[in-house]
Amino acid sequence: MEASMPLKPPVPEPDGFLYCFGCEQMLPVASFYFGRGRPSKPCKACKKSGGGARARLNALVNELYEEMQANRAARPARPAPIVPEYAPMGGMALWAEREEAKRRRKGR
Ligand SMILES: [Zn+2]
Numbered sequence: 001m002e003a004s005m006p007l008k009p010p011v012p013e014p015d016g017f018l019y020c021f022g023c024e025q026m027l028p029v030a031s032f033y034f035g036r037g038r039p040s041k042p043c044k045a046c047k048k049s050g051g052g053a054r055a056r057l058n059a060l061v062n063e064l065y066e067e068m069q070a071n072r073a074a075r076p077a078r079p080a081p082i083v084p085e086y087a088p089m090g091g092m093a094l095w096a097e098r099e100e101a102k103r104r105r106k107g108r
Contacts, residue, residue, distance in 0.1 A: 007059060021059055022046025 009019035017026050022042030032039040033047065040047075 018043075020046060022049075 007021055013019050016029055018029055018032055018039050020027050020043040023046055027043050031043045
């Protein structure tokens with residue numbers, strides 16, 4: 001069961017209380033199910049609603065995202081390349097016009 005609970009509570013759990021990642025609350029142990037004498041997270045309410053799994057996934061995603069942001073900030077900022085006259089729709093319209101003109105010439 002330990003392997004499936006890699007998250008550590010952000011705050012120390014006082015005696016008789018456990019932190020639930022589902023609802024992000026410190027809850028009395030009575031709010032948790034117990035399996036083999038160990039508390040089973042998330043809390044009863046989260047297990048019923050299914051919010052626990054989602055919240056744990058969200059927590060993991062946020063953690064990874066923050067890590068990514070931190071790594072990105074560490075790198076030197078590179079400005080995005082700016083293409084001065086980039087007008088794909090205008091170019092497309094011109095091309096279509098020319099093709100249409102060609103077709104008309106061939107047709108006659
Ligand atoms: Zn909960």
